[in-house]
Amino acid sequence: MFPAPIQKLISHFQKLPGIGPRQAAKFAMRLTKMTDSELKFMAQDISTLKSFVGECKECFMLFDKPNSGILLCQFCRNPERDKNKICVVVNDNDALSIEKTKNFDGVYHVLGGHVSLLDKEENRNLNLIGLKNRIKKETEVILALNANAEGQATIMYLEKFLEGLNHKTSRLAQGMSTGSEIEYADDQTLINALKHRR
Ligand SMILES: [Zn+2]
Structure with a gap:
């Protein structure tokens, strides 16, 4: 069994299309090799994603949403x-x-x-x-x-x-x-x- 924080990440990654448990584990393990600041920026970009990306109400395409x-x-x-x-x-x-x-x-x-x-x-x-x-x-x-x-x-x-x-x-x-x-x-x-x- 992986440590609990890794196990948590694995279940997050498995929500992505085409990602099975093995691939998800690979991603999680790779993250442990990254620096603290790399991880911080990645987490920041994920958590603010929805604030800065809009879905066009006309054509449903995603776009940069400055406000x-x-x-x-x-x-x-x-x-x-x-x-x-x-x-x-x-x-x-x-x-x-x-x-x-x-x-x-x-x-x-x-x-x-x-x-x-x-x-x-x-x-x-x-x-x-x-x-x-x-x-x-x-x-x-x-x-x-x-x-x-x-x-x-x-x-x-x-x-x-x-x-x-x-x-x-x-x-x-x-x-x-x-x-x-x-x-x-x-x-x-x-x-x-x-x-x-x-
Ligand atoms: Zn549009």
């Missing part, structure tokens, strides 16, 4: 961005990958996960209603989802879910090889997939 009065992310706040072009992504990472290409001038919508066709209960945690509320007739919805089974299931669901709400729903062209993920696609592949969306 509590700001409710929108840098994209939704920016008057230069085309609010009639909404790029739907699974997570913040995918939005940032698309943003990095500098080839998209619209705004994003973070679903928070893939739509499950089997487990309806799980879909409750997704930002689906928020998406519906943002869409007007003139909105183009771009479904930027991965070219794998989960992504395709989500596309199928969303096309039905949004039916009749807007004039145009497009998806990224399948320039990316089947099974590839937006997060790992190179910039040129993403630029082509955006340009040839249909």
Whole structure:
């Protein structure tokens, strides 16, 4: 049995996605090798995290929150961005990958996960209603989802879910090889997939 303080850390780390007891123990042991000031800064950053990170009330993306009065992310706040072009992504990472290409001038919508066709209960945690509320007739919805089974299931669901709400729903062209993920696609592949969306 590990000493109690280590055991406590292990149970904290196990709350992270994909971290099992062995990995969690490794992290906890590694912390014991760090200096007091390193640990202090880490603890400080964790404890103040929620005060300085906001979730955009429009697109659900996380953003730097200098003060509590700001409710929108840098994209939704920016008057230069085309609010009639909404790029739907699974997570913040995918939005940032698309943003990095500098080839998209619209705004994003973070679903928070893939739509499950089997487990309806799980879909409750997704930002689906928020998406519906943002869409007007003139909105183009771009479904930027991965070219794998989960992504395709989500596309199928969303096309039905949004039916009749807007004039145009497009998806990224399948320039990316089947099974590839937006997060790992190179910039040129993403630029082509955006340009040839249909
Ligand atoms: Zn936003």
